[in-house]
Amino acid sequence: MAAESSASDLISVVALLGAAVVTVPIFRRLGLGSVLGYLAAGLIVGPYGFGWFSDPQAILHVAELGVVMFLFVIGLEMRPSHLWGLRNEIFGLGSAQILTCTAVLTGIGVAFGFPLPVSFIGGMGFVLTSTAIVMQLLGERGDIALPHGQKIVAILLFEDLLIVPLLALVAFMSPQPVAEAGSRWTSVGIGLGALGGLIVAGIWLLNPMFRILAAAKAREVMTAAALLVVLGAALLMQLGGLSMAMGAFLAGVLLSESIFRHQIEADIEPFRGILLGLFFLGVGMALDLGVVASHWQLIVAGVLALMVAKALCIYVVARLLRSSHGEALDRAVLMAQGGEFAFVLFAAAAAAGVIDAEVNANLTAIVVLSMALTPLTTLALRPFTRRAALSLDGVDKAEGLSGSVLIIGFGRFGQVASQSLLARSADVTIIDTDIEMIQSAAEFGFKIYYGDGTRLDVLHACGAGHARAIAVCVDDKAAATRIVELVKAEFPQAKVLVRSFDREHSLELVGHNVDFQIRETFESALRFGEAALRELGVSEREAADVAELIRQRDAERFELEIAGGNLEAGRSMIYGNTPSAPKPTPFVAPKRESRALNAEAAAAKTQADVEAVE
Structure with a gap:
């Protein structure tokens, strides 16, 4: 009997992994992203698809650890000084966006005919953006560390903090008998004690513990310790009545200055990815198609109204606080959905009698559909959410330059290649398009000009017409070939030396009659x-x-x-x-x-x- 149960559990695990392995690559291949692939896989194998799983809530409870670990990894990148630098975005921009969205979304609920308490709970649940989906999309685009990405992270952190007072507010709104005032103050004291205990442990205990474990030279124990820190911080916050995700984030921040930061992140990463994917699978399973079919008009109208209203509120707040049109639109599209904390809020409200089971099911379906639509809306509106150009403060454009040697690209390869020329005091002009690198190089005495070597007008402005040699050191195969074509056609007097990507690229460059080419890794x-x-x-x-x-x-x-x-x-x-x-x-x-x-x-x-x- 036990063997049959074990085999059945193993079949379920295999089915879950198989659905993800098949679906996610297909969706990524179609350009729809991995999040939508996980959601589709969950819908397929869930109780309203093939019915291989009957309890998606059980999977969601385990998979929430993926969100917890995600925020821990984000916390590792947030040094306390950096987090302090985001205080205006967290409490200023975050509070402005949340207050505006709460008022508008609550009004939409009232307009749909719901009582004010129900409208407020539904609106607040939708205000709490999905940290998992937004961070995953930002990570796939490589935008988390960029300024506009950091603003979104700050808002998400503030929204995660809100779940605690919101749960307390639900208790006050409950028509059921409320606990005594002493019990409330006891709960507050327990929460503050848990928070203080985590901070004390993070400052005085974590680093000594990892030093002892590192000296033991047991890799598996270091991995176990990293998991212990994440799950222990999450458990401590949960016991204190606070958010597990915020506990993990705070633990990450406390370890951000540690010399073990990179090792811990590497140990956590595989678990984070698997559990986060499992979370998205659970969300897909939680979409009750029976509820959607029974109340499809209300649910479709709710999804569209709430997503559009929230996106408009976010855009208006961003523009009022001086964000560019592209940045404001990008933020509005990314954050227009409800999030995973809505499930927690709705469940608490249903348990407290603020909303009934039918409203809970409808609101949950609306949030899940909004999460599923987010990757599609970001894809559809991508042409309208292009990034604003980086600031060129302190960077000189390539105009009216001249020199005997023109170096295009000042990355790792270009920096080394230029040293021989500079050592012999050659008249060298260097251009690149990486503004941050140009500004960093200036601190070490290098004069690098901003210029795109694939443009003929920029090459003329850089003095390519007078150069004796042009060194193409960019790390983009297609760009290097394009530059060679322009130079050979327009500047025949210059010797052309090119950094090649591989043998095939070298053969292509020889076909363009370059004077010298070398594969970047061969020597x-x-x-x-x-x-x-x-x-x-x-x-x-x-x-x-x-x-x-x-x-x-x-x-x-x-x-x-x-x-x-x-x-x-x-x-x-x-x-x-x-x-x-x-x-x-x-x-x-x-x-x-x-x-x-x-x-x-x-x-x-x-x-x-x-x-x-x-």
Whole structure:
């Protein structure tokens, strides 16, 4: 009997993972994002789809840990000084947006014919934006660390803080007998005590604990400790009547200055991703299609009215507080849905008798549908929510410049390549489009100009017409090729040197008659392999011979490909025989007397492996 139950549980887990593995890649491939894929998978396997799961609430309760861990990771990025710097956004922008949205959404509930208490609960539940969905979408776009992303994070944090007073307010609104005043003050004291205990533990206990565990050199124990911190902080806040997610966030902030921050984040990340995906699956399962079918007119009208009204409120508040049109619209679209804390609020209100079971089901369906629609609305309105241009304060545009060498791109490759030229006092002009990098380079004495090397007018302004050499050091394959095409057509007097992405790109650049090209990782990888041989006991001379042979073979094969040969012809040339000839045996620490022969064999074997990859 127990074996049958265990097998049934395992089948459920496999079905859940299988639905996610199949659905999410399809939705990402279609450009719809992973969130919508998880929601669709949950709907498919849930009680209103194939019916493989009958209790989505049980999954949601476990999967809420994904949201908890997500906020812990965000907290690790929020140093106390940085969090203090966001105080105006958290309490100013956050309170303005929430008050405005609450008033408007409560009014919509009254207009739909609901009593004021029910309208307020429904409106507040919708005001609490989905932290999980918004943070996931921001993370996929890489916007969390950007200024407009930080404003959204600040608002989400303030909304998460609201769940505590809202639950207390629900208790006051309840028609059921209320607890004595002493009990309320006891609850407040317990909450403050839990918060103080977490802060004390974070400041004086966490870092010493991780030092002791690191000295033990047990990786699995470090992972267990990281989970203990997250779940312990969440549990402490829950016991204190506060938000689990806020407890985890605060624990992350307290560890943000720790030397173990990156290790902890790496240990938590796999669990966070799995549980957050499980949360979205649970939300998809929670969509009661029976309720939607029975009250579809009310629910559809509610979703549209609440999402549009909330988006308009967010946009107006953002514009009044001097955000650009694009930033305000982007924030409005991202935050127009209800969130996971609405489920907690609605459940508490139903238990307290403020709303009945039917209203709870309808409001839950409205919130779930709004969460499912958010990825679609962000996708549909993407052309209208383009980012505003970054500030060019302190950055000079490339205009009227001249120099004997023009370097396009000042990333890692360009910085190293420029040092030889600057050491010989060459007249060098450097341009790039990364404003933050330009400003950072200025602090170290580098004069970098802002300019897009793929534009002909910018190249003219940079003095490309007078340059003796143009070095293309950008890390974008397509952009590098475009620049080469422009330079070869318009500035024939300049020697063209290009950073290549891979062998295929190198062949393409040779086809454009560049004067010099080099694969960005070839020489460094060759030196790395040479060093590895020396560490294995091979003499310095023998290791150098092997590296030189590989370099020579690669050059010969490259010439053959340029001349029109194919990959098999290149291999026959490397092995000195036909393509079907047996490959040499792997290289193992050659003896001195057979150094040349073994080096050649090692070079051929290594080159064959490289060909298979490239």
